[in-house]
Amino acid sequence: MRNLKQKALLLLGIIIVNYGAAQKAETPENTYDLGAKINEMTLTVGGILVAATNDGLVGIDPKQxxxxxxxxxxxxxxxxxxxxxxESPYIVVSQGAGSKFAGLAKTKRAVINYINGKVIFNSETDNWNQIYTCNIVLPQNKLIVSGIQKxxxxxxxxxxxxxxxxxxxxxxxxxxxxxxPGRVGIAKDFSVTGTPLLLKEFLIIPTAxxxxxxxxxxxxxxxxxxxxVNWxxxxxxxxEIYGFETTVNGKNTRIHKIGSNGAELWKDDRKVQGNVSNFQILPQxxxxxxxxVAAEESEIAFLSASTGEDLWEKAPKTKGFVQHFYVQDxxxxxxxxxxxxxxxxxxxxxxxKKPLKTGENIMIMAESPQGLIYITSEDANIVDLKTGDQVWNKPLKYKNTTAVASTYDSSKNRYLIAADGEIFAIDANSGDVSEFSKVxxxxxxxxxxxxxxxxxxxxxxSQNVAMLGNDGSQLFHEYFKSPSQSGFVKALSGIMAVASTGLAMAHAAKAGMNRTSPYGSSNDLSNYNDYGKENKRAADxxxxxxxxxxxxxxxxxxxTAATENAQFILTKLDDGVGLVKVNKDSGKVDKEIVLKDKKPEYQVDEIAGVxxxxxxxxxxxxxxxxx
Incomplete structure (x- = not known):
């Protein structure tokens, strides 16, 4: 099935044997001479292409x-x-260290709205000599700046x-x-140490x-x-406010609790090992x-909101890195x-009843009508979300692979999973597994x-497309030779079931962003195949x-994504390397664009079709x- 996050990383090709009937499209809709060498191109979540040149940044809207x-x-x-x-239309550009260690060195910051093209803040024009912090606060849509102003x-x-x-x-x-200003006495360091917290009635600034x-x-x-305090x-x-302080060596994090009147609400702070990557306040x-980080290991703790003490007598043993974390009723x-x-x-x-053993790299954990479906690089199964009991008699196992694809066939009430050239059909009711086809x-x-x-x-x-009938028979298979086996970068592989909101089309959220997500908790278990719901959530x-x-x-x-009925793939054409638009239902090439470059640099906006x-x-x- 279609997955916006994966498809947004498109560096790949498709061309059909009978491309002679395809529409030639070698004339661009628009040409942009940026007047300086282009070093990078970034397709933003808002659909604007931002080019970094030797002179600075340039924003391109294909409609202009x-x-x-x-x-x-x-x-x-x-x-x-x-x-x-x-999850915003903003770019923050920085020059200089921007901390108390910057000394007398000048630091510069600017904030650009790449959609309307306006420079919202420029420390140069606002007479800031040094900037300690520069933070966008959402959903309040504010900018908080700290530093020295001239x-x-x-x-x-x-x-x-x-x-x-x-x-x-x-x-x-x-x-x-x-x-x-002008206070007489021993000098105090009031540099800002972390991200300020903007509340309805007041603002809290963490300082030295x-x-x-x-x-x-x-x-x-x-x-x-x-x-x-860092955040x-x-x-x-x-x-009730929780402050997180990372120790100097970065090995531990101290958690503090403060009241809205500034009183310390815990007798002692709570220390956890490593950096806090996820934090959620629950009624319980x-x-x-x-x-x-160094040990690739995570710890999970559940603390009392009133005292900070561990509510669990014995923390669960993770024996590894927590890849998925979901809060349920x-x-x-x-x-x-x-x-x-x-x-x-x-x-x-x-x-x-007992910890569920699975293969490595859990690509999918999602809700399905039958229970929790998981798919790893080695196996797949559905389990009861209450007990952990297997719904399928035994896991579907396959050769360890970096790419697994899956979907749900509602007409026949079955799951289809493709791994290492094999396609398996799993009856959603009985869990019976059958070999469906080979590709x-x-x-x-x-x-x-x-x-x-x-x-x-x-x-x-990357270079192949195929269509199978509902009985597993092959309706077509087309292959498009990659431009260069040595210089061509293959697409990132992964599972294609729970589509993302597309928010990571151009930028992945920073590690730990979910701990302070401006739009609410991201620790909800998604529904398998429910990408329409996810896109609506993003729009709302x-x-x-x-x-x-x-x-x-x-x-x-x-x-609707422009690529819903087509796939764009880079391939070797008679006239040179090019991108082709392939119809998913027929396998025919509807359009080809010759780029005449062995290693072309390009971006495809799959929502707008550019x-x-x-x-x-x-x-x-x-x-x-x-x-």
């Missing part, structure tokens, strides 16, 4: 003949200096300051000093002196002596996942990357996508913010793939 923005204020930017904020008298120019900007109106909401709470007009509220989370009432307590379900699934009640009791793809590829189309089964890989999420740019993103996610091709060092072509 000229770039939507050009940002050359800071000159050439490295990837490390360009941050695409996940305004006011000589004392004010030396005193750390915080400013809050409204991203929709592009105006300053309020600002305040973190210390009294402790936590400072300010009203939205900048008036003082309270101070707390907890120092070095914070509040409960729904905003009366606090769920915490921490990762010991009766407990916590988790899957381990090295293999294994278990479920623990909120009072620490094992809900599964041999050229270049030793295996299928990494599978979807039902009008009762037939479509399969594809963006629409709720109300800003015009988010509205455009919402509209984009309500649209090919962006770097034609030469300075130029990008945009082709319409829909017609």
């Amino acid at each position: 003949s000229t770039p939507t923005f050009t940002f050359n204020n800071f000159g050439r930017l490295t990837p490390e200096e360009t941050e695409f904020i996940p 305004e006011g008298d000589k004392f004010e120019k030396m005193t750390p300051k915080v400013a809050v900007y409204d991203l929709s109106s592009q105006k300053l909401d309020y600002s305040f000093f973190l210390d009294k 002196q402790g936590l400072l709470a300010k009203k939205h007009n900048g008036d003082d509220l309270w101070e707390c002596k907890i120092k070095g 914070m989370v509040a409960d729904v009432t905003e009366k 307590g606090l769920a915490v996942v921490s990762d010991k 009766d407990g916590i379900l988790f899957g381990i990357q090295q293999g294994g699934i278990n479920k623990i009640s909120f009072d620490g009791q094992t809900l599964f 041999k793809f050229d270049e030793k590829e295996v299928a990494n996508t599978m979807e039902m189309r009008n009762g037939n089964i479509f399969l594809s890989s 999420m963006f629409a709720a913010i109300g800003d015009a740019s988010f509205q455009m993103m919402s509209k984009r996610f309500k649209a 090919l962006y091709y770097k034609a030469n060092d300075n130029t990008i072509y945009a082709y319409n793939l829909q017609n």
Whole structure:
């Protein structure tokens, strides 16, 4: 089936033997001469292509003949200096260290809305000499900046300051000093140590002196002596705040609890090993996942919200890295990357009769009408979500593979799983497994996508497409030679069942982003094959913010992907390397675009149906793939 996240990484090809009837399309819809060498192209979640050049950044909207923005204020930017904020239309660009260790070195920050092309914040024009932190806050749609601003008298120019900007109106909401300008006495370090927490009534800033709470007009509220906090989370009432402090060596994280009045609510902080990658406040307590990166091992803890003490007498043994973590009505379900699934009640009791043994790399954990379906690189099964009992008599096992494809055939009430050239059919009621078909793809590829189309089964890989009838017979198989076996990068392989919202089309969320997801918890178990529901969730999420740019993103996610009925693949044509548009139902090539480049650099927007091709060092072509 179709998977937007996987398909967005398209670097691959397809061409058909009888492509002579295909529509030639060598004239681009638009040509963009950027006037400087292009170093990178990034397709954003909002559908704008952002090119990094020797001069700066350029935004391209294929519906416009000229770039939507050009940002050359800071000159050439490295990837490390360009941050695409996940689930938003914003880019934060940075130069300089941006911390108390920067000394007198100047630090620069800017925030760009890549959809409307506006530079919302520029530290240069707003007279900031040093920037400690620069954080986008969603869904409030605010920007919080801390640092040293070159305004006011000589004392004010030396005193750390915080400013809050409204991203929709592009105006300053309020600002305040973190210390009294000109204060006499021993110098104190008020540099900001982490991400401020914006609440309905006030703002909390973590500093080297402790936590400072300010009203939205900048008036003082309270101070707390907890120092070095990196990030914070509040409960729904905003009366209980949790602060996370990573130790200097990064081996441990200390968790603090603070009241809305600044009082420390726990007698002692709670220490967990490693970095906290997942944290969720539940009615029964606090769920915490921490990762010991070097050891590739995670720990799961469940803490009392009132005292911070462990509610579980014995923490579950993970014996590996927590790859999946889901909160359900009766407990916590988790899957381990090295293999294994278990479920623990909120009072620490094992809900599964025994830990479920699985193969390594759990690609899928999802709800199905029969129970929890899991698919790994070695096996697959459905188990009862309450007990962990197998629904299928025994797991489906296959040779360890990096690519597995699957889908559900509703007409025959069966699951279809393709692994290592074999396709298996599993009856959803009985769990009986049968060998459905074999598919041999050229270049030793295996299928990494599978979807039902009008009762037939479509399969594809980087250079192969095939269609099977509902009885397993092959209706067609077409192979398209890769441009270069040595220089061509194959597509990332993986399972194709639970489609993502597409939010990772251009940027994966940072590790641990789910701990403070601006749109609510991401620890809900998805439904198998329910990609339509996921896309609607993304659209509603963006629409709720109300800003015009988010509205455009919402509209984009309500649209049907242009690639629903076609696959675009890079291949070797008679006239050179090119991209072809292949009809999934017929296997015929509907369009081909000759790129005449052995190793072309390009991006495909599969929602809008646009090919962006770097034609030469300075130029990008945009082709319409829909017609």
